[in-house]
Amino acid sequence: MTHVCHAIGCDKTVPPKKLFCLPHWRMTPARIQALIWETYKPGQENRKDPTLRYLVVQAMAVAAVATKEKRLDEEPEKFVLRRIWQILPRMTDDDIAFVGRVYPTLTEADLEKLRVTRDNRAMGAGGDGT
């Protein structure tokens, strides 16, 4: 099974533990590179069990690189929030606090909305978050 660079529009083959090919990794803001390393757990690419925090940071990296390459037709934050909506039911309060820490533009009210939406969905209230 081949593993390709996660950058939008890139099809370079990279080792499974690598998020991006080297050129795209070099385009990744240093702050996000550091978060990738902070949330990466050795062997996750084999176990297929990346943490939710890693998935959030991965989305941030993909959005940041795609924005630099003008491949994103929406705000990078919207791209990341869509990813967060997908994994929200599994997120803990700590995970949501982590999102607030890495995403300074999100307000406490935004984070509360995430928590409330998650809890509503857990109770079977439905809704797709849009």
Ligand SMILES: [Zn+2]
């Ligand atoms: Zn690439």
